[in-house]
Amino acid sequence: MREIPGPPPQADGGLSAVTAAGGLHTYQLRLHDEYGPVVRFQLPGARAAVSVADPVLLEATAKVNERPGKLFEFLAPLCEAGNLQTLPAAEHVPLRRALLSVLAGRRSHEAHFAAFTALTGELADRWADRAAAGPVELQHDLSELSLRMICQYALGRGIDDPARVVSAFETVLTGYLGRLYEHGLYAHGDDLSRAEQALAHLREVVDGVLAAGGSDLVDALVRADMSPARVRDTVLMIMLAAHHTTGVAVSWTLHLLARHPEAAARAVAELDDVLGERAAPEYADLKRLPYLEMALKESMRLYPPGPYGARETTEDLTLGDYRIPAGTTIFYPFWAVHLNPRYWPDPHAFRPGRFTAEEQAGRPRYAFIPFGLGPRSCEGAGLAMVEAELVLAVLLKRFRFEPVAGHPVVPVERFVLWAADDIRMRLTDRRTDRPPDGRRSRRPGDRGRDGG
Incomplete structure (x- = not known):
């Protein structure tokens, strides 16, 4: 067995290296560029850590069903019945089964599709009304939309002030994420106090929604004998994960299409061909929009909404020429995996054509893992794709x-x-082919010949 390469140890446990790189995701890119596909490194909160950016080697880790507790400790305050991110496998398996019974169900997706379409149409109307006043901010508004969707889906009703809920989630994450790295920047004083107040508000919102009536998700959790506190924790974490990841994925996709006019023109032509004069797709239409799906996947390759994951080995593993002892944190650097030039030639280029059936068949299974892998992968992956494709279809059509x-x-x-600082866009209403302020519009294919 070979010794795993990596940077020399630091007295601060690697904190300064992570900080200097601007965060864990950029740090991982640097490590793998310098040391190769398997890297030993210091990770704050982990006794020993190994990062793996080779999708073939990831196969050996796919069945690991434990997460390192210290690494996800910053999310513990969001849970009263035990941190959902680090539940032991024996507790996690029945919870995952209950979640998949609802979140992964095609019939359930189809049943909520009309409500999702209405919510997206309302956002499009608001954007049309506001566009004359200046650019829109994609991430903020699309995160709100995603939150409205997951509330509709998981809770059976909306919430009164989604903007405040989005802001509260940001405050909670900023406050408690700072504690993970122990910067002191958000770990005490006014910032932590604001995080605690924001968390209290989120719990009130969830309690209010739950008290108003059940939902398929809540019913599934109750049938699985989850305690009331576990039900509330689960709903809160699903709201957190769903509103951020879907809204961010759509935002990055619109960002990339706006900068690649030929790709945007192709996506719009596909929409016009499939939808005709209709403003939005039906559920069955999504299967007839392959280029839109490819553009979304290529966006999630370049900008994976969740840039990394982690597991903790419970027994010794062999990864190629390396031995990984039990108790090691296996770090999944999704961004580095997605930019691995061995499987993604010219990895920084935006090329939706990478996701044709033929192209995908030529790559390892785990070369593209925006929703993670194995028994801790995202239970809502299918729902997220339906939501994202619907939102993109409505907005690009409009x-x-x-x-x-x-x-x-x-x-x-x-x-x-x-x-x-968000992603700001100026909008042109395609129905009139003129921007709201009367400027002459430029069609997507008028300049630039990239992104096919």
């Missing part, structure tokens, strides 16, 4: 998107892969 000149779009690590 608007042309033009980036705001001079506005930088810089990805940063904030639990999800977020744009530091």
